[in-house]
Amino acid sequence: MKEYSDYYISNNYDIDDKNIAVVKKTNESEAGSEQDVNDYLNLLYYIRNNDMSIHANYDKDDWFNGNNYAMWRVNEPIQFKNLFVNTLCDMKNINFKDSRVTKEVEKIRKKTSFILINENYIRYLIDEIQEEDGPVAHINKNIDIFKYWFINSKIILISQIKKLFDFKLAVEVTINSNSFINGTILVNHFNTITTNKYTDEYFTKNILYVTGKPAADKIKIEEMDFK
Structure with a gap:
């Protein structure tokens, strides 16, 4: 179990430790002020006395559950909101990039033993599958569904971010580099x-951080152009 503290949260979430409140055991302030404890207790009262199946009632909930006995929040949420939105965009753009998703899913497909699948369906007489195109085609179809769910869900993700934060449509950003010999670029x-x-x-309402990282301490990146 992680020991949550203002240092841990600051170090792992890139948030100023002076902008963090941590409450443990419902009434002990490890970071922040007594007002933060009162805010948290008021939040508990609010949750217990309101219908949390109503989406609008979640607007008040800005505390994050660290573990069984610690809660934390960012006192000035603009910085955290920026980090949160950028992380979601990066996941969509980088972690779940179409080519990456396709590559990983196809690895799963190659590892699938279609001979055993065919024998398994025959053994257990799964007639409804046999009546289609056969068990192998059925499995391939479901792998395709799995792959395209990941690819298409990114559109939903962007639209939900736009709706939640009342943003304008996302814009296309391009970052060019003529060489990586002297360093790399961090997004x-x-x-x-x-x-x-x-x-x-x-x-556009969210700050996008682009950083030039030298390959070695003695190397200096002389110029970065932004248009």
Whole structure:
């Protein structure tokens, strides 16, 4: 179990430790002020006395459950909101990039033993599958459904971010590099760009961080152009 503290949250979520409140055991302030404890207790009272199946009632809930006995929040949420939105966009643009999803799903397909699948369906007489195109085709169909669910869900993700934060439509951002010999480019502090051209969607209301990282201490990146 992680020991949540203002240092841990600051170090792992890139949030100023002076902008964090941590409450443990419902009434002990480890970071922040007594007002933060009162705010948290008021929140508990609010949850217990309101219908939390109503989506609008969640607007008040800005505390995050660290573990069984610790809760934390960002006192000034603009910084955290920026980090949160950028992380979701990066997941959509980088972690779940179409080509990456396709590559990983096809690895799963190759590892699938279709001979055993066919024998299994025959053994257990799964007639409804046999009456279609056969068990192998059925499994391939479901793998395709799985793959395209990941690919298409990104559209929903962007639309939900836009709706939740009342953003305008996401715009296409392009980052170019003529060489990676002297260093690399980081997007939002964590994601290393390894191609000479990176293009994807971000929101104009949200700060996008682009950082030049030298390959060695003695190397100096002399110029970065923004257009």
